[in-house]
Amino acid sequence: MEAIKINVNKQIDGYTFSIAPSIRELIKKWFPDSHPANNIFVSYDTKSDFEAYYRRLETYIYPALLGVNNQKEFNKKVDEILFIDTQTGSLLHKYKTTD
Amino acid sequence: MKRNYHLYLGKAGHLNIMSEFLIRGWNVAIPEVDIGDDIFVVQDDNGILRRVQVKTATAAVRKNSFSGQFKIPLTQLKNISSILVHYVFIIRCGNHWTKPVIIRQDYLLEHWQNDKVGSEHKDFLKLYFSFADNKVECSGYDFSKYVSDFSDFPLAEV
Numbered sequence: 628m629e630a631i632k633i634n635v636n637k638q639i640d641g642y643t644f645s646i647a648p649s650i651r652e653l654i655k656k657w658f659p660d661s662h663p664a665n666n667i668f669v670s671y672d673t674k675s676d677f678e679a680y681y682r683r684l685e686t687y688i689y690p691a692l693l694g695v696n697n698q699k700e701f702n703k704k705v706d707e708i709l710f711i712d713t714q715t716g717s718l719l720h721k722y723k724t725t726d
Numbered sequence: 727m728k729r730n731y732h733l734y735l736g737k738a739g740h741l742n743i744m745s746e747f748l749i750r751g752w753n754v755a756i757p758e759v760d761i762g763d764d765i766f767v768v769q770d771d772n773g774i775l776r777r778v779q780v781k782t783a784t785a786a787v788r789k790n791s792f793s794g795q796f797k798i799p800l801t802q803l804k805n806i807s808s809i810l811v812h813y814v815f816i817i818r819c820g821n822h823w824t825k826p827v828i829i830r831q832d833y834l835l836e837h838w839q840n841d842k843v844g845s846e847h848k849d850f851l852k853l854y855f856s857f858a859d860n861k862v863e864c865s866g867y868d869f870s871k872y873v874s875d876f877s878d879f880p881l882a883e884v
């Protein structure tokens with residue numbers, strides 16, 4: 628089981644979530660039908676609106692970013708998703724795929 | 727050497743790289759306000775925009791090789807936004823420019839974080855490129871695959 632690191636960059640108007648090229652290659656190797664994205668931008672107001680009605684945005688960001696459809700198979704390989712601040716290197720949020 | 731020669735060298739490097747993009751059918755522009763990006767490179771037909779940062783150096787020549795040293799602000803390198811920066815490194819060696827070494831921001835960031843490429847010095851990443859036997863190395867890591875890597879700037883179709 629592995630942990631996947633997602634970079635979070637706070638900008639003036641929102642967050643950019645991204646994964647490293649090696650993570651993209653790893654995901655493509657594990658799941659050839661996947662379509663991992665370079666990055667996803669979410670504005671601050673979208674994030675706060677979303678979280679008022681649903682739950683933490685990060686829960687929905689990682690499937691979109693990694694582009695893996697088969698969640699069951701994904702959970703067999705990855706147990707943790709770590710959201711890391713790119714500027715400081717600090718851990719912003721940790722998500723257990725079994726949660 | 728002329729006073730402030732590095733400014734002339736830097737501009738010459740920009741113009742050299744701008745001409746490469748133009749030859750490939752990509753339009754180029756220099757931002758009116760300098761906020762870090764050197765060149766905007768645009769595909770006119772569909773509006774695809776790429777941000778390019780050009781880094782120039784003069785070669786330090788040795789017997790069978792030469793090298794160039796560059797520095798990049800770490801805040802810029804770590805600032806991943808929806809449009810990634812392409813770093814273009816060129817070295818003036820004698821009367822010629824080397825082929826450009828083109829690395830997209832996320833790849834360079836990963837080389838620094840995972841492969842320990844370059845060295846950190848006062849909020850800058852220092853990169854030392856060594857050219858020998860048709861091979862380019864940085865911190866012992868082979869960067870030859872990035873030489874003239876225009877894959878993100880494909881030739882515009884007629």
